[in-house]
Amino acid sequence: MITAKGLRRTFRSRKKTVEAVRGVDLSVADGEIVGFLGPNGAGKTTTLRMLTTLLRPTAGAATVAGHDLLGDPAGVRRRIGYVAQAGGTDSGAKVEEELIQQGRLYRLPAAEAARRAAVLRDQLDLGGLEDRLVKTLSGGQRRRLDIAMGLVHEPPLVFLDEPTTGLDPQSRANMWEHIARVRDELNTTVFLTTHYLEEADALCDRILVIDAGEIVAEGTPDELKRRVSGDIITIEVGGDTEEARRILANGAGRAIGLRDVDAHDQTLRLTVTDGDRALLAIMRELDGANVELASIQLHRPTLDDVFLTVTGRSLRDEQGGA
Amino acid sequence: MQALTDTWLIFKGQMVKSLRNPAWVIIGLMQPILYFALFGPLLQNVVKMPGFAPGTTWQQFFVPALLVQLGLFGAAFVGFGIVAEWREGVIERMRVTPASRLSLLLGRVLRDVVTLVVQSLVLLVVGVVFGLRAPVAGVALAFAFVVLLAVAMASFSYALGLVLKSEDSLAPFLNSIMLPVLLLSGILLPMTIAPGWLNDLSKINPFRYVVDGMREAFLGHYGTTSVWTGLGVAIAVAVACVAWGTRVFRHENA
Secondary structure, three states: OEEEEEEEEEEEEOOEEEEEEEEEEEEEOOOOEEEEEOOOOOOHHHHHHHHOOOOOOOEEEEEEOOEEOOOOHHHHHHHEEEEEOOEOOOOOOEHHHHHHHHHHHOOOOHHHHHHHHHHHHHHOOOOOOOOOEHHHOOHHHHHHHHHHHHHOOOOOEEEEEOOOOOOOHHHHHHHHHHHHHHHHHHOOEEEEEEOOHHHHHHHOOEEEEEEOOEEEEEEOHHHHHHHOOOEEEEEEEOOOHHHHHHHHHOOOHHHHOEEEEEEEOOEEEEEEOOHHHHHHHHHHHHHHOOOOEEEEEEEOOOHHHHHHHHHOOOHHHHHHHO | OHHHHHHHHHHHHHHHHHHHOOHHHHHHHHHHHHHHHHHHHHHOOHHHOEOEOOOOOHHHHHHHHHHHHHHHHHHHOOHHHHHHHHHOOHHHHHHHOOOOHHHHHHHHHHHHHHHHHHHHHHHHHHHHHOOOOOOHHHHHHHHHHHHHHHHHHHHHHHHHHHHHOOHHHHHHHHHHHHHHHHHOOOOOOOHHHOOHHHHHHHOOOHHHHHHHHHHHHHOOOOOOHHHHHHHHHHHHHHHHHHHHHHHHHHHOOO
């Protein structure tokens, strides 16, 4: 559905050249939901704007939905849907007017545009809102309308830029369901950007991690998580922490698959190869040595840990600073 | 053909939105009517001065000027609307559709033209009530001028709005352009009574020719050089502004 080679975009401002995207190669198969994950300013939106014909790449080439990006941008436009981060609906217009106008701009005949508007209102829980002005919609409703606008012409490929930013957790989960359903029912390929790890994890078949204008990792959520070495087990020791540490670090270490252990007050933090097996072994060993345990917790790596591993920085820090 | 459909679709959407808030259309009309009613009568004796076409009534002098003013100022500030649309992402959303770029501009411009023609008709009726007498053909010709002016100014304003992308820079920019254009166009008093240097200076202002041409038309002089020059200049300015506007819609960035 998408193949891109060496996409690059530089911006010039006040004599300074900023390389927003420095050579991105990517490919997306039909019917995939691909997440483009990265902190703010990593080049996600710039890449998306290039792939949707809004921005001409400084270098590189791509085929999007069967049309050459540079040679036939009009062909690309007909076959894709695009939902920008800021949405794109006119607050002074009515829901129905926007949907029908959008359909008509995508060359649907009037009757077909009206039919599609009705179908999408159903699919995206916008029933009964057709005569409402866009500015009176709630955040979640408006975002669902944005998505509907990107789907009026039943494109085989839809780009969603930060589809759930600014939504409350409930609306976000609800939006994930809608997006997954669009793919499941129509086999629509979805390419979305996000800086929410939960989102990439819950929704995407495959993830591309972008940082500073380059793709730094790629794979399914599980593959990426596996790249982070091991699971983490946190133990709160009721008895002697130092003794527990010694037991686990010495003889028992091999059985547990221990890679690293860290003691802090009454807490031990162990990095292990396989958390499930290690959990049992740890309990058995400590019990055998009569070391009292207050609690034990298994923590599997999240995409946040993946991000930390591949970029050396935490995605959450970035969000906090942005 | 497709471009016509696209233009119509954009026009319809914009018009529906405008009609939802007709207050702006009425406010836009108040200014020329106030000028006409409260400033126009001051010209009653001024039009007898040398430099005015002999036999001109103040209404014949002032109504065409106000039509130009309406065309210029009524359309000059439409760019504010497009900054708001740009901020909401409407422009970008439409740029990803296959819609013709020319239509994205012209659909909006057409809405402004229709609004201005309606406002001009109201102004004309007020003028007639206040004693304006002008030949029908001349008035029709004047409306052609108004349409061309509106197309030019609206396209210019949209293009500028999309380039600057901020109301805060658009307002001073437009004001600094519009004031000299207004003063040097001879809208308030004809440039023929100006001292030589001012008259010469006004000749670089394309709208001066438009004002002159419209005044001739209102007097029933059709074949004159002023009318043709005015029409030619108006067409050239309109074409240039539409070309620029379309270009901006095609390449708008960020």
